[in-house]
Amino acid sequence: MAGSKTGRVVFDRFLERWLPQIVVSPLFATSLLFVYGFIAWTVYISFTKSGVMPNYTFSGLSQYIRLWTTPRWLVALENLFIFTSLFIIGCMVIGLLLAILLDQRIRSEGVVRTVYLYPMALSFIVTGTAWKWILNPTLGIEKIIQGLGFENFNFDWLVDPKMAIYTVVIAGIWQSSGYVMALFLAGLRSVDDEIIKAAAIDGAGPVRTYGSIILPIVRPVFFSAFVILSHLAIKSFDLVMALTGGGPGYATDVPATFMYSFAFQRSELGTAAASAVMMLVTITAIYVPYLYSELRRPAK
Amino acid sequence: MLSVRSLMAAVAVTALMLPASSYAGGTVEVLHWWTSGGEAKAVGTLKEAFEKKGGTWIDSPIAGGGGDAAMTALRARVMAGNPPAAVQLKGPGIQEWADQGSLNDVEDVAKAENWDSVLPPSLASIMKYKDKYVAAPVNIHRVDWMWVNPAVLAKVGAEVPTTWEEFNAVADKLKAAGITPLAHGGQPWQDATVFETIVLSQGADFYRKALVELDQDALSGETMVKVFDQLRKLRGYVDPGFSGRDWNLATAMVMNGEAAFQIMGDWAKGEFLAAGKVPGKDFLCAPTPGNGYIFNADSFAFFKVSGEDQIEGQKVLASLIMSPEFQETFNLAKGSIPARTDVSLDKFDSCALKSHEDLTASVKNNAFVPSMAHEMAIPRTVRGEFLDVVTNFFNSDMSSADAAKALADAVKRAQ
Numbered sequence: 001m002a003g004s005k006t007g008r009v010v011f012d013r014f015l016e017r018w019l020p021q022i023v024v025s026p027l028f029a030t031s032l033l034f035v036y037g038f039i040a041w042t043v044y045i046s047f048t049k050s051g052v053m054p055n056y057t058f059s060g061l062s063q064y065i066r067l068w069t070t071p072r073w074l075v076a077l078e079n080l081f082i083f084t085s086l087f088i089i090g091c092m093v094i095g096l097l098l099a100i101l102l103d104q105r106i107r108s109e110g111v112v113r114t115v116y117l118y119p120m121a122l123s124f125i126v127t128g129t130a131w132k133w134i135l136n137p138t139l140g141i142e143k144i145i146q147g148l149g150f151e152n153f154n155f156d157w158l159v160d161p162k163m164a165i166y167t168v169v170i171a172g173i174w175q176s177s178g179y180v181m182a183l184f185l186a187g188l189r190s191v192d193d194e195i196i197k198a199a200a201i202d203g204a205g206p207v208r209t210y211g212s213i214i215l216p217i218v219r220p221v222f223f224s225a226f227v228i229l230s231h232l233a234i235k236s237f238d239l240v241m242a243l244t245g246g247g248p249g250y251a252t253d254v255p256a257t258f259m260y261s262f263a264f265q266r267s268e269l270g271t272a273a274a275s276a277v278m279m280l281v282t283i284t285a286i287y288v289p290y291l292y293s294e295l296r297r298p299a300k
Numbered sequence: 301m302l303s304v305r306s307l308m309a310a311v312a313v314t315a316l317m318l319p320a321s322s323y324a325g326g327t328v329e330v331l332h333w334w335t336s337g338g339e340a341k342a343v344g345t346l347k348e349a350f351e352k353k354g355g356t357w358i359d360s361p362i363a364g365g366g367g368d369a370a371m372t373a374l375r376a377r378v379m380a381g382n383p384p385a386a387v388q389l390k391g392p393g394i395q396e397w398a399d400q401g402s403l404n405d406v407e408d409v410a411k412a413e414n415w416d417s418v419l420p421p422s423l424a425s426i427m428k429y430k431d432k433y434v435a436a437p438v439n440i441h442r443v444d445w446m447w448v449n450p451a452v453l454a455k456v457g458a459e460v461p462t463t464w465e466e467f468n469a470v471a472d473k474l475k476a477a478g479i480t481p482l483a484h485g486g487q488p489w490q491d492a493t494v495f496e497t498i499v500l501s502q503g504a505d506f507y508r509k510a511l512v513e514l515d516q517d518a519l520s521g522e523t524m525v526k527v528f529d530q531l532r533k534l535r536g537y538v539d540p541g542f543s544g545r546d547w548n549l550a551t552a553m554v555m556n557g558e559a560a561f562q563i564m565g566d567w568a569k570g571e572f573l574a575a576g577k578v579p580g581k582d583f584l585c586a587p588t589p590g591n592g593y594i595f596n597a598d599s600f601a602f603f604k605v606s607g608e609d610q611i612e613g614q615k616v617l618a619s620l621i622m623s624p625e626f627q628e629t630f631n632l633a634k635g636s637i638p639a640r641t642d643v644s645l646d647k648f649d650s651c652a653l654k655s656h657e658d659l660t661a662s663v664k665n666n667a668f669v670p671s672m673a674h675e676m677a678i679p680r681t682v683r684g685e686f687l688d689v690v691t692n693f694f695n696s697d698m699s700s701a702d703a704a705k706a707l708a709d710a711v712k713r714a715q
Contacts, residue, residue, distance in 0.1 A: 051396070051681065052375070052393075052396045052397070052400070052680075053375060053378070053379070053400055054379075066713060069713060070713065071688075071692075071706070072688050072692075132544075136541055137540045137541055138539065138540060138541030139541065156540055158543065159486070159540060159541070159542070159543035161695045161696050244543075244544060245487070245544050247486060247487070247488075247543055247544050247691070247695070248486055248543040248544070248691075248694075248695035249486075249488070249491075249688075249691040249692045249693075249694060249695035249696065250488075250688060250691060250692060251692075251695060251696075261684070262684075264368045264371065264372055265368055265680070265684065266680050266681055266683075266684040267371075267396065267679070267680045267681060268681055268684075
C-alpha cells in the first residue's frame with residue numbers, strides 16, 4: 001500500500017512537472033514543421049530551378065537575378081511602398097481624429113462608434129468588390145456626378161494605371177481606420193481623469209492637453225496600431241485581387257499577388273519562392289528592430 | 301493516407317468487377333474544370349458515353365477559372381504519387397508534364413484509329429511527346445474572330461472591315477457617332493488575345509516566328525512595332541470602363557448594341573446563342589483581318605496510373621474522346637468545332653461552318669497557327685512574360701518601339 005502511495009505521488013510530481021510540456025508539444029511540433037519547416041523549404045526552393053514541379057537541383061542565385069530583372073517585380077515593390085506608407089499614415093490620422101472627436105463625450109456615441117467600426121466587420125474581398133463598383137467610371141461616382149449635370153467631372157483612377165494604386169489605398173483606409181479609431185479610443189479612455197483635470201486647472205487648452213499630455217501617454221497604442229496595420233499592408237492580397245485584380249495591366253501588383261501569379265498561373269515555383277523570401281526579408285527587417293525594442297522593455 | 305484509401309478503393313472496385321467481366325470499360329478518374337453550365341453539360345456527355353461502355357467514371361471537377369486551382373490540385377496529386385487517369389490539360393503544358401515523366405501514352409489506340417490522318421498536323425504535334433500520343437483533343441476553338449452587331453454598323457452605314465485600315469476607319473466613324481467601337485475586357489489574357497490577332501494579320505510566317513519560335517529579331521523588329529501601333533489604335537476605341545471587365549460582359553455590350561465589335565474566340569458565340577440570338581442576323585462572326593487561323597484546343601492528357609483496370613479505362617476514354625459521335629455532341633454543347641476534321645457538320649451553325657472552312661484552307665496554306673494567349677504555342681512561363689508586356693503597353697503610354705524591345709528582353713529572360 002505504502003509503495004503504491006509513494007508511486008502515486010511520484011507520478012503526480014511527474015505530471016505536474018511535464019504535463020504543460022506534453023500539452024504544448026504537439027502544437028509546438030506542428031508549428032515547427034508547418035511554419036518554420038516550410039519557410040526553410042521555400043528558401044531552399046528559391047535556390048533551385050523549380051518550374052512546374054519542385055526540382056531540387058541547386059541553381060544558385062539565378063531565381064533572384066531573374067526576379068530583380070523583372071519589371072513587374074519592381075512595380076510590385078513600388079506599389080507595396082506606396083500602399084503601406086499611405087495606408088498606415090491615413091488610418092492613423094483618420095483613426096486618431098475620429099477617436100479624439102468621439103472622446104468629447106458626444107451624444108449617442110455608441111451608435112456613431114458602431115458606424116465607424118462597422119467596415120472592419122467586412123472582409124477585404126467585400127470592401128474591394130464594393131469599391132470596384134463605386135470607383136468604376138461607367139457605373140459609380142463619375143457616372144453619378146456627370147448625371148447630376150457636371151459633364152466634365154472626371155474620376156477614373158481605377159482604370160488609370162498611374163493612379164490605380166491610390167484607389168487601393170482609399171478602400172484600405174476606409175476599411176481599417178474605424179478599427180484604429182477603436183484602438184485609440186480605448187487608449188484615450190484609459191488615461192487617468194485626474195491628470196486631465198490637473199491640466200485643465202493649469203490652464204491647458206484642448207490642443208495642448210492632447211498634444212503634450214494624452215498622446216504621449218497612449219504612445220503604446222501607436223505601436224500596436226503600427227504593427228497591425230503594417231502586417232495588414234504587407235500581406236494585402238485579397239483587397240488588391242477584388243478591387244483591381246492587379247490591373248490595369250499589372251499596375252497595382254503587390255508582392256503577394258506577384259507571388260501568387262508566378263506560383264500558380266505561370267508554373268514558376270522558383271521565382272515565386274524567391275519573391276516570397278524577399279517578402280519575408282522585408283517583414284523581418286521591419287519587425288526585428290521593433291520586437292527587439294519591445295522585448296527589452298519589460299526587463300526594467 | 302489519401303492515397304492509401306483510394307488505393308483500397310481501387311482494389312475494392314477491381315475486386316468487385318473481376319468476377320463479372322474482366323475490366324469491362326475500366327475505371328477512369330477525370331480531373332477537369334468544366335464547371336459552368338454548358339461546360340458541365342458537355343463533360344456530362346462524355347461521362348454518359350463512358351458509362352455506357354460499362355466503365356466506372358470518377359468525376360473530379362475543380363472549380364476556379366482558367367484551371368489554376370486544378371493545376372495546384374494536380375501538382376499535389378502527382379507529388380503524392382496518386383495522379384488522376386485523365387486531366388484536362390492543353391498546349392505545351394502537356395509537354396511540361398511529359399518531360400517530368402508523368403504521362404502514359406495511348407499510341408496503340410491512336411495507331412489503330414488512325415488519329416494522324418484525321419487531326420490537323422500542327423494540333424497533332426501538340427498532343428504528342430516523342431512521337432507518341434499522350435493526349436487526345438476534344439475540340440478546336442478559333443481565336444481570331446470579330447463579333448459584330450450589324451444593327452450598330454448600319455447606323456453609321458459601315459460594312460464589316462477586312463483590314464485594320466478599314467477597321468480603324470469604321471471605328472472612327474462609330475466613335476464620332478458616340479458609339480463605343482470595341483467592347484473589350486481589360487484582363488491580361490484578353491489584351492493578349494487582341495494582340496495575337498494583330499500579329500496574325502502580318503502573316504502566318506511572322507506569327508510563327510514571333511509567337512511560336514520566339515525569334516528575337518521578329519520580336520523586336522519593325523513588323524512588331526507596327527503590331528503595337530495598331531494595338532495602340534485599338535486602345536483608343538474601348539470605353540473607359542474596360543479595365544478588369546470579364547469577357548462575357550464585353551460580349552453583352554455587343555449584344556445590346558452598346559458596342560459594335562468584340563475580338564474574342566468562339567466561346568463568345570455561346571453567349572449570343574444562350575440569349576436566343578441568331579448568327580448572321582442578330583450578330584455576325586467575321587475573321588479578324590489577315591488570312592490565317594489561330595486555334596485553341598481543349599484536350600485530355602493521360603497520366604501515369606497503375607493497374608490494368610485504370611490503364612484499360614484510359615484506352616477506352618481515349619478512343620471515346622476521338623469518336624466522331626462524341627466530338628459532335630460535345631462541340632454542339634460547347635460552341636467549338638470538332639478536333640477531327642472528318643466529322644459531319646450538318647447540325648452546326650453558320651459560324652462553325654465558316655470556322656471549319658477556314659480551318660481546312662489554312663491547313664492547306666500552312667496558316668493554321670496555335671494561340672499564344674491561350675497556352676497553345678509556348679510554355680506558361682514565356683506566355684506570362686508576353687502577357688505582362690502586352691497588358692502593360694495597353695494600359696500605359698509606352699511607345700511601340702519600347703514595347704517591342706521590352707518584349708524581346710522579357711522572352712529572353714524567361715527562356
